[in-house]
Every structure is written in structure tokens, then in C-alpha cells.
Amino acid sequence: MKTGINVPNVTFRTRVRDESIEGSNPFRWEDKTSDDFFKGKRVVLFSLPGAFTPTCSTYQLPGFEQNFETFKSHGIDAIYCLSVNDSFVMNKWKEMQGVENIDVIPDGSGEFTRRMGMLVAKDNLGFGARSWRYAAIVNDGKIEAWFEEPGICDNHGEDPYGVSSPENLLEYLNEKAKSVAAE
Numbered sequence: 001m002k003t004g005i006n007v008p009n010v011t012f013r014t015r016v017r018d019e020s021i022e023g024s025n026p027f028r029w030e031d032k033t034s035d036d037f038f039k040g041k042r043v044v045l046f047s048l049p050g051a052f053t054p055t056c057s058t059y060q061l062p063g064f065e066q067n068f069e070t071f072k073s074h075g076i077d078a079i080y081c082l083s084v085n086d087s088f089v090m091n092k093w094k095e096m097q098g099v100e101n102i103d104v105i106p107d108g109s110g111e112f113t114r115r116m117g118m119l120v121a122k123d124n125l126g127f128g129a130r131s132w133r134y135a136a137i138v139n140d141g142k143i144e145a146w147f148e149e150p151g152i153c154d155n156h157g158e159d160p161y162g163v164s165s166p167e168n169l170l171e172y173l174n175e176k177a178k179s180v181a182a183e
Contacts, residue, residue: 002146007045007138008115009034012105015087027091034112037105038141041077045105046135046164047118050127051085051093055161060133061097063166068101071166074173076137078103084110084119084130107131121154135164137172145172 015027037043046064048056064071064079071079079102083090087106094104105112113119113131122130132152137145147168149160162168 002116002136002143002148005143006141007034007038007136007143008112010107010112010115012037012112013087013108014106015091034141037078037080037103038138040140042075042137042139042144044071044076044079044135044169045082045138046080047082047107047113047116047131048133049083049122049130049159051083051089051104053159055133055159056083057093057097059161060165061093061099061102065097065099065102067166067170070170071173074170074177076173080105082107082112082131084108084113118148118152120152120156122156124155124157133159133161133164135169137169145169147172 010033012032014030014032016030018026018028021028044064046060048060050056061081064081068079081102082105084107086108090104090106107113110119110129118132118134119129120132122128133149135147136143147164149163151160
């Protein structure tokens with residue numbers, strides 16, 4: 001569906017640890033652009049409705065974390081988890097999940113998600129505007145492979161999960177490796 005297009009060029013407001021800052025909150029603001037995350041790299045990007053939500057916390061984020069080395073063996077340089085949450089929420093969720101290999105991208109205003117065509121209303125859950133669940137393999141800023149959960153719409157009554165699972169992306173990478181080896 002979105003294969004072959006470039007990811008949107010936006011600026012993300014992030015909070016990064018800075019050891020030169022004393023106190024209980026040693027973080028500073030740092031703007032990062034799409035190029036900082038995607039340029040010159042082959043990465044997995046997965047997006048989800050919200051940090052701390054059940055499917056995201058139980059299956060999706062831990063699944064990508066547990067399979068990090070396998071993704072690396074397929075030529076993936078980094079794995080990013082994006083959500084329409086602010087940097088404070090994303091950083092705390094990552095910390096509480098014990099995640100070490102996945103970087104989080106806060107899309108607090110939903111600009112990246114909107115420009116990807118994946119911003120949906122989740123007012124039925126009291127969430128407001130959020131991302132529809134999807135994943136992509138992005139090669140130097142261009143979408144190589146796209147994995148979107150079915151039924152995208154505002155206020156969907158369910159939260160489909162499967163197409164964007166780490167297992168499904170690894171299946172794609174395995175098949176791609178087989179086809180390259182056969183050539």
C-alpha cells in the first residue's frame with residue numbers, strides 16, 4: 001500500500017538523558033528529524049495506539065525487543081516504536097518495560113502519523129487522535145515493506161493485531177532472504 005514512498009520529513013520533540021544535568025530528572029529537550037531516524041539505515045518502524053496499552057505492552061513491544069538480534073541478522077540497523085504520545089510517556093513506558101534495544105519515537109502532535117495517513121480518532125476509548133497499528137521496513141527513508149492492520153477507521157471497536165507483529169515481519173525477511181539466495 002505505501003511501499004516505495006518516502007516517510008514524511010518531520011521534527012520530533014524528544015527528551016534525552018544528559019549526565020551533565022543534576023537532580024532526579026537528568027533529561028534535556030532534543031529535536032530529531034525523520035532523517036536522524038531513517039537516513040542511511042534499514043530499520044523497522046512499528047506504530048501503535050498508545051504506550052501502556054495492553055496489546056502494545058504485552059505483545060508488540062516485547063516481541064520486537066525479544067527478536068532484536070534476529071532482526072539484526074537480516075540487515076536491520078535499528079527498531080523504532082512510534083506512538084502519538086509525548087516523550088515523557090514514551091520514555092517512561094520504555095523504562096518500565098525494561099526495553100534496551102528498541103528506540104521510541106514520540107509523535108506527540110501526531111504530525112508524522114497524520115502525514116503517513118494513519119491518524120485515527122479513538123474517542124470511543126477516550127484517547128483522542130492516535131495511530132492505527134502498523135509496521136514497516138524502511139530503507140534509507142523509503143518504505144520497503146508495509147504491514148497494516150485491517151479495518152482502519154475512526155473509533156474502531158477492536159484493536160486488531162497480527163499483521164504488524166514481529167513474527168510477521170520476520171516471516172517477510174526470511175522469505176526475502178530465501179528469494180535473494182535463490183537468485
